[in-house]
Amino acid sequence: MDIPLRLFTAALPALLSGALALALTGCADGASDAESSPSPSPGDGEGNGGSEEVAAFVRPEDPYAGMDAELSERLHLPVYDYRLDEYEGYVVRRAEDTLTVECLVDLGYEAEVNSALELDPLTMRAFGPQHEYRRYGNTRADIAGEHGFSLPLDDVADPYLLGGDADLREQAHSAVLSSGEGLKTPSGDTVPEGGCIGQARQRIDPDGAPAHETDEEGNSPDTPGSHLLVEELLGESYIVAVEDPAVAGATAAWEACMAGAVDGFHGTPLSGEGSDPEAAVPALECRDSSGYLDAFVAAERAALEGLIAEHEEALTARRDQLRKNLETSLDVLGW
Template sequence: MLPLAVTGLLALSACQFVGQDDPAGDAHRLNTMESFPLHAYLPDPSSDGGRAIGRAQWILAKKCMVRLGFPAFAVLDTKAVESTYPVRQGNLASRSTAGDDSPYGVDDPDVAAEHGYHNRSQDTEESTQPQEWPAEQYVALTGMFDSGDSHRAHGNPVPEGGCLGEATRRIYGPAPKTTKAGGLKLTGYFSLPLELWYESHKKARKDPAWKKADRAWSACMKEQGFRYPDPDEASVDTAWYRTEKPSDKEKRTASADARCKLDTDYIDTVHTIESRAQKKVIGERKQDLDAMRAANERAVGNARTIIEKA
């Protein structure tokens, strides 16, 4: 699964001397989604254009919900829901902190010694947050049906993708064909860069230099008493997911993991390989990627027009 939680770039300390090496800082800087070439083709929901699209989606969805027989939506304050995504009532579970949502996992031995692999971002200022809706409203908003759910709301057919899906098509145009990446269906308007990200990562992992980096990291871990073939195997050890808080063993393992990444220059090595693979696929699909970017710019223009008319 593609990591889609974005972490911030590391700011270099003002007290560093000019020219002083900072391998830990470099590793952290590279261990972010933003540091990859394909990231430039993914939308930024927090940008002016991203916020305009979110606002327009809810303006249109509000009208659709009234049309489907939910009169209370006529007075819905769309500003209160613009930065949210709908969740069916009763399904809003607390997010597990197990796992690490950076591309290459833990990279700070001190942080890992405290949190282990329970280092998933819990940033409260994420661009979107979940919001619960009653089942009937949730179905009408999303077009996502559970067994037994009616495909009609107050006698009116629920549009494909619900009112939010209908709104998105009004803004972007017809949805692109469904693609797959790692067994997952990608149906969004930005499925192409995600598909290319997955494919380039898969190819990069086959590079002999990547495999050599895995072996160096594994040898380092073995010296400290931990046997894993690569960092992915260490981070997804099922033992870490049995408790909400990290065990002492998990903390020791994660700290050693991060230290071995620094000692073997692991992140810099594999990031270089993966970035090269991404640049290659960008060159091969540049026309398609540029067309997608142009379509997004048109969508932003459509969204702003919808907002002005509202």
């Protein structure tokens, strides 16, 4: 299923309540009315028989709670339609964790998925499904009022809860990240090529490049949830937009607005780090009243029009593969 964000936001309530759970279900606080059951053991499939079942992640009721559909429409860039959104990427990462842990268990290590790795509701509120709410500086007045220029960030949790002594845990980490050549596993089995994480990614995206491979320039390949070409084009459009005359004019208007609103403010429309948190709301209001936000979005859309046309075939092929990866990931999680 491929739904452009503009259509997706309008149809969201119906989709969430209907059978199209493919793109709109996932992990947050609490289970849906169909209680999440332990994920069907992917290890029971061909090539990894009889793997011990691992604990499941929990399916959320509404992963898009807190999303501002009107703001997302205003900030929408057409290239977003070719990649997974924040929630969908989360689904793929949790499926990858599940398969990685099952691989570790098959090798005889003590491991389980960290079911505390839930999708923080603040992520959708503060960043948006495409991280569009902060691409041009914070665009959410409620977030600016609550948190100023910054956000509380949780420590990155270990996705694999490893047991055993320190040596065994160190061996398990090696089995996750590499082929572990010469590593004697508790089961006596050989670590798969590319490590357990490499095997997990191949299970989700069989047509993807092996995790340990790089291209001729030394770059890593796409993972099952990523679209590196989209990120590259977004980088190009951003650079073009920064130099756009309309954006430059709006920047000057923003600076004039801030000079009258906050004494001694030295930030930019994109950043206010080090400034008084109380300036966050005026900075947002000036960004809007100066026309900065709409000028930047318009400049990026204009730049992306030609870039998308140039790369249409590759963008579409990768988008279609990502939808398959998402479907596989939902199956792995039992959602």
